[in-house]
Amino acid sequence: PALRRRTVALWLVWFCVTFAYYGAFIWIPTLLFLQGFDLVKSFGFTLIITLAQLPGYAVAAWLIEVWGRRATLSVFLLGSGVSAVLFGQSSAEWAILATGMALSFFNLGAWGALYAATPEMYPTSLRATGAGWAAGVGRIASIAAPPSVPLMIGVGGIGLVFLVFAVFFVVAAVAAWGLVEGRGSALAD
Template sequence: MSNVSVSPAAVKVPSPTRILIASGLGNLFDSMDVLLFSYILVSLGRNWHLNPGVMGMLGSLALVGMAIGSAFAGSLADRFGRRTMFMLTLLLYSIASGLSGFATTVGILMLLRFLTGLGLGGELPVSTTYVLESSQDVTRGRRVVFLQMFWAFGSLVAALIAFFVIPSVGWRAAFWICAIPALYTIFLRIGLPETPRYRNLPKRLTLRQSFAKTWSKGMSRRSAVTWTLWFTMNYAYYGLFTWLPTMMTHKGYSLVHSFGYVLIMTLAQVPGYLTAAWLVEKWGRKKTLVIAIFLSALASLGFGFATSTGTLILFGLLISYFMLGAWAATYLFSVEQFPTAARATGMGWSAGFGRIGGVLAPTLTGWLLGAKVGFPIIFGIFFAVLLVGALIVGWFGLETKGKQLE
């Protein structure tokens, strides 16, 4: 691997803080939408009298859009630039999310959730690639983790909106709240330049060439590991967090109490990211990732067997802490596996394939809940899936700590 030299005069570089905030706010609104919809789903299911199967489909459709958006936005970012796709993906999300607040039928809402997913899915791998390539080698690891930490802030905002807005104002207002601030983030990003590494590429690959490169000799093992990693992480994360508020109501808690308890659980996400930011530089990306996934699996199993309010909150906190730490390491581990010419493609297609797990999990979990399957079995499935992901990365994954980017 070798460094790409960039003349300071060639690119006017904004402050690292501005790059991180402008990129991170997009992740914040992505997170806010994804997590807020899990709360909206509870209210929507009661108001529109939806069965768990339909609710599961609504939860999955945004993930279908995210799968397609991740893959193609990543490839397009390698062809036309990170900055261009950086802007377009967030614009699509903002419009579709705002219009969702005006939906009058399940069919219309499904379409808008799909379009929202296209923007959400595309924004995440592109913003991660942008921040990585705009950072120095000595700081890139923690800067990527700090970028992902905005996801935790979005989760907290979503929990606060759900607790204070949805019960009193209604679910439509929640969608409108998502759309308005996202438009401001587009304004912040207008002045950001293309990344130095991308600007200095001697050749821009076509969509077909960039995809083929990620599965070429020397790259296929990395792609196989990251695709598997993203599938297991998405299955567990979206299966757990999409249904967590609903699962609390199934355990006998009221809507307000369910939202309040999930809000408490969400508080552990920021410490999870901060811990990961320190460990990825001390232990390395791979070791941090494997341990965080394994502990997430144990916490999930514990939640499935929990019966009291105290143990539910305890294991919910542990799920949030370890799972979000694992996610931070997942993004960093994945984006560093690929060369600059195909980095966004490799990241995007890994994330896109992973969304299949995110689509399956809410639907399957909804079906299992509807079939009255016990919580130990449902959370036992999450445990098994996460365990597979930890073993694959631990056995076949390649460490990138201390290595220069290609």
């Protein structure tokens, strides 16, 4: 039962984070183009936005030892959710860059915390299998997310797309509290 609960929580986090990440970052250049930016500018914006992932990952790597895995993961997921909503509502260049960079920063920080927490959920005999299955559930989301974006655009535009991603981030943030906190603990054999 203990492994079942943490496995369900872990799979939910992996599914939600992966869905929102691949849905957003595969489509950002095209979505910027649809907003009227030329192809060169949309890819330029995407490059700048993506560079914010590096400090996000580094800050999360530090915070997991200060705040713990669950708190860091949840804060970065909530930051991702807020950033996603703001990005979906942005039209000015400065706002697109600022909110896109925030989304990038928080989303990759969440990935860093998730990568640290995942193997700590299972004893040594199940660690690789447990982490592999969690990543596999994430792969399902990475396949499902990109084709869902055009459907969401058709229903409610870019704002709806990023609102849906925000909901996925918030669900993941809540599910993260079902994970075992591994900071300062020895891994189970």
